[in-house]
Amino acid sequence: xxxxxxxxxxxxxxxxxxxxxxxxxxxxxxxxxxxxxxxxxxxxxxxxxxxxxxxxxxxxxxxxxxxxxxxxxxxxxxxxxxxxxxxxxxxxxxxxxxxxxxxxxxxxxxxxxxxxxxxxxxxxxxxxxxxxxxxxxxxxxxxxxxxxxxxxxxxxxxxxxxxxxxxxxxxxxxxxxxxxxxxxxxxxxxxxxxxxxxxxxxxxxxxxxxxxxxxxxxxxxxxxxxxxxxxxxxxxxxxxxxxxxxxxxxxxxxxxxxxxxxxxxxxxxxxxxxxxxxxxxxxxxxxxxxxxxxxxxxxxxxxxxxxxxxxxxxxxxxxxx
Amino acid sequence: xxxxxxxxxxxxxxxxxxxxxxxxxxxxxxxxxxxxxxxxxxxxxxxxxxxxxxxxxxxxxxxxxxxxxxxxxxxxxxxxxxxxxxxxxxxxxxxxxxxxxxxxxxxxxxxxxxxxxxxxxxxxxxxxxxxxxxxxxxxxxxxxxxxxxxxxxxxxxxxxxxxxxxxxxxxxxxxxxxxxxxxxxxxxxxxxxxxxxxxxxxxxxxxxxxxxxxxxxxxxxxxxxxxxxxxxxxxxxxxxxxxxxxxxxxxxxxxxxxxxxxxxxxxxxxxxxxxxxxxxxxxxxxxxxxxxxxxxxxxxxxxxxxxxxxxxxxxxxxxxxxxxxxxxxxxxxxxxxxxxxxxxxxxxxxxxxxxxxxxxxxxxxxxxxxxxxxxxxxxxxxxxxxxxxxxxxxxxxxxxxxxxxxxxxxxxxxxxxxxxxxxxxxxxxxxxxxxxxxx
Numbered sequence: 240x241x242x243x244x245x246x247x248x249x250x251x252x253x254x255x256x257x258x259x260x261x262x263x264x265x266x267x268x269x270x271x272x273x274x275x276x277x278x279x280x281x282x283x284x285x286x287x288x289x290x291x292x293x294x295x296x297x298x299x300x301x302x303x304x305x306x307x308x309x310x311x312x313x314x315x316x317x318x319x320x321x322x323x324x325x326x327x328x329x330x331x332x333x334x335x336x337x338x339x340x341x342x343x344x345x346x347x348x349x350x351x352x353x354x355x356x357x358x359x360x361x362x363x364x365x366x367x368x369x370x371x372x373x374x375x376x377x378x379x380x381x382x383x384x385x386x387x388x389x390x391x392x393x394x395x396x397x398x399x400x401x402x403x404x405x406x407x408x409x410x411x412x413x414x415x416x417x418x419x420x421x422x423x424x425x426x427x428x429x430x431x432x433x434x435x436x437x438x439x440x441x442x443x444x445x446x447x448x449x450x451x452x453x454x455x456x457x458x459x460x461x462x463x464x465x466x467x468x469x470x471x472x473x474x475x476x477x478x479x480x481x482x483x484x485x486x487x488x489x490x491x492x493x494x495x496x497x498x499x500x501x502x503x504x505x506x507x508x509x510x511x512x513x514x515x516x517x518x519x520x521x522x523x524x525x526x527x528x529x530x531x532x533x534x535x536x537x538x539x540x541x542x543x544x545x546x547x548x549x550x551x552x553x554x555x556x557x558x559x560x
Numbered sequence: 561x562x563x564x565x566x567x568x569x570x571x572x573x574x575x576x577x578x579x580x581x582x583x584x585x586x587x588x589x590x591x592x593x594x595x596x597x598x599x600x601x602x603x604x605x606x607x608x609x610x611x612x613x614x615x616x617x618x619x620x621x622x623x624x625x626x627x628x629x630x631x632x633x634x635x636x637x638x639x640x641x642x643x644x645x646x647x648x649x650x651x652x653x654x655x656x657x658x659x660x661x662x663x664x665x666x667x668x669x670x671x672x673x674x675x676x677x678x679x680x681x682x683x684x685x686x687x688x689x690x691x692x693x694x695x696x697x698x699x700x701x702x703x704x705x706x707x708x709x710x711x712x713x714x715x716x717x718x719x720x721x722x723x724x725x726x727x728x729x730x731x732x733x734x735x736x737x738x739x740x741x742x743x744x745x746x747x748x749x750x751x752x753x754x755x756x757x758x759x760x761x762x763x764x765x766x767x768x769x770x771x772x773x774x775x776x777x778x779x780x781x782x783x784x785x786x787x788x789x790x791x792x793x794x795x796x797x798x799x800x801x802x803x804x805x806x807x808x809x810x811x812x813x814x815x816x817x818x819x820x821x822x823x824x825x826x827x828x829x830x831x832x833x834x835x836x837x838x839x840x841x842x843x844x845x846x847x848x849x850x851x852x853x854x855x856x857x858x859x860x861x862x863x864x865x866x867x868x869x870x871x872x873x874x875x876x877x878x879x880x881x882x883x884x885x886x887x888x889x890x891x892x893x894x895x896x897x898x899x900x901x902x903x904x905x906x907x908x909x910x911x912x913x914x915x916x917x918x919x920x921x922x923x924x925x926x927x928x929x930x931x932x933x934x935x936x937x938x939x940x941x942x943x944x945x946x947x948x949x950x951x952x953x954x955x956x957x958x959x960x961x962x963x964x965x966x967x968x969x970x971x972x973x974x975x976x977x978x979x980x981x982x983x984x985x986x987x988x989x990x991x992x993x994x995x996x997x998x999x
Binding site (some may be wrong): 303309328519 | 647650651654678679680681706707768769770820821823824829958959961962965968972976994
């Protein structure tokens with residue numbers, strides 16, 4: 240995420256000065272070697288972001304000449320695209336998309352974390368066929384989201400497996416709360432294994448003697464889980480949850496494929512921005528995307544600050560300094 | 561050489577994109593596209609061109625292009641295949657126009673996009689005297705015109721038809737398919753009383769919330785004598801006639817004439833519904849005619865047991881929505897004279913016959929529908945001709961994407977029962993008025 244180039248320390252003695260000069264030379268050389276990467280990053284990440292932000296401040300008014308029928312555009316700079324979030328016809332659509340994005344993220348990541356930790360606990364036990372279970376758990380994660388969207392679409396058809404098993408006749412892909420549930424189920428199915436695997440990695444870092452000590456002290460399994468397993472697996476788990484949240488906030492393909500374009504019950508900020516862009520309102524599409532970008536950045540910031548998600552591998556103790 | 565050219569083109573496209581980014585920064589400037597006057601611009605320049613079209617899954621297109629390229633080695637046509645999905649085709653063509661790129665010369669436009677491309681000045685006006693205007697089916701011409709000027713050449717048409725279970729109608733003693741909604745309901749009641757009709761519903765269409773709903777809604781409204789957008793381009797949908805049309809769908813879903821499942825049906829789902837014996841009558845396009853003849857498919861219970869007729873209406877034959885594609889010349893393309901010659905040749909009656917026989921694509925010439933040899937191969941041709949002749953184009957609104965979204969929104973609210981049809985039409989009228997005013 241962030242690249243820090245260590246500045247050469249101040250020379251303490253004359254003897255070290257020579258060495259430091261060489262360090263400074265190395266630093267310059269490193270910068271030179273890195274510059275192509277930085278340039279490419281600026282071009283493929285920096286430029287689009289700046290350009291999108293600028294686009295979001297361009298307001299276009301279309302008019303049609305009543306005699307020739309030709310479109311006449313005027314463009315000026317303003318905050319109208321952002322003002323439309325708070326008032327006007329599209330405001331309710333925006334907040335609906337914002338609400339869906341948030342609820343998908345909160346509900347989805349919560350359920351995924353619970354299931355993922357359960358999966359990890361099971362996979363962490365020594366039993367026959369453990370390798371097979373670990374591999375098969377990854378299958379949903381390996382399937383491209385658009386394809387899993389199609390699979391779940393078949394399951395949620397009016398005569399699909401879901402209705403047959405539940406003995407219901409719900410039209411899952413029509414507008415309504417059931418569509419939201421359908422997307423959530425498909426999302427959890429796909430991404431719980433991701434959290435499961437990362438949590439498993441965390442569990443395997445815990446040394447066995449800690450558990451032995453707990454056993455000797457007479458701690459039950461429930462207490463062991465809350466007092467030992469969870470705190471020690473936390474660094475890995477927090478990173479997994481953060482990644483999932485950032486991922487869930489920009490959810491696009493699942494609601495789009497499973498339920499359909501521009502269906503309000505499952506419209507997220509990403510699909511709404513896509514809809515605006517496909518109707519040639521690039522200004523408002525860019526504004527919504529920018530808001531989403533800031534929202535994700537805020538969530539990531541809060542997460543790192545409050546929960547101390549350890550992204551750059553400083554270790555648990557590095558958090559405090 | 562060819563590779564070099566395509567790379568150059570790509571470079572131009574990239575530069576174009578950058579130029580656009582720079583161009584919009586010039587604030588307060590007014591982008592005026594009034595260069596298209598009342599007369600068609602001069603279409604000159606001879607040389608290689610490109611044809612931008614959706615993915616051709618049949619392979620017919622290449623053999624037809626080979627024929628042209630052999631006869632015109634210095635005016636070769638290169639095929640630019642766009643994605644199969646219509647939204648993505650539109651997006652790429654719009655992007656091409658916005659960057660003023662010459663990558664696409666001839667554009668294969670869906671009929672509902674013509675107004676948008678014409679009004680933005682993205683396509684050239686075409687000289688009517690060079691096209692056989694009197695031999696086209698009349699409604700087809702309307703889809704190629706904007707403000708009474710021709711902007712595209714009709715290339716493919718399409719119209720909805722009513723598929724009926726002929727075996728069940730016969731068992732119920734009904735001689736021919738219904739022509740009105742009332743007849744259809746009455747016929748259906750008789751069929752449902754048969755042992756074979758147990759558990760069936762009457763009628764199905766494409767009522768999921770997507771473009772198909774706009775088609776089905778417009779058909780219902782037009783078939784009841786109403787209209788969505790008047791001939792003056794102003795929305796006029798809050799009328800008693802339009803309500804009768806919408807109520808055909810709303811009451812149908814409410815009383816079970818239309819199965820609730822139809823709210824999730826697109827073309828293919830509705831075909832499966834008909835094939836599985838869930839509905840007696842189905843509204844769909846001609847393409848399913850041949851597919852449903854497949855006797856090997858075990859889920860298909862209707863092979864050899866269906867017939868087609870024009871869509872029913874309130875008090876007589878109904879009005880279909882028009883589907884199809886037109887070919888237009890991009891304003892930013894090169895070698896436009898070649899493009900014009902190519903379009904004339906490509907959409908000639910001879911080639912339209914090939915499209916029909918090889919791809920079952922509905923031709924734009926009336927004469928092909930009357931050809932006995934073709935009628936033998938495609939028994940639905942007379943019905944389809946009647947359907948297209950009676951058809952209404954979908955609303956010719958420049959911001960078609962917004963208009964169709966508004967229609968889907970309100971029509972869906974009404975048929976799913978979350979709004980009364982009165983309220984839905986009132987809201988639709990207000991929304992459409994806003995879209996037309998804002999455009």
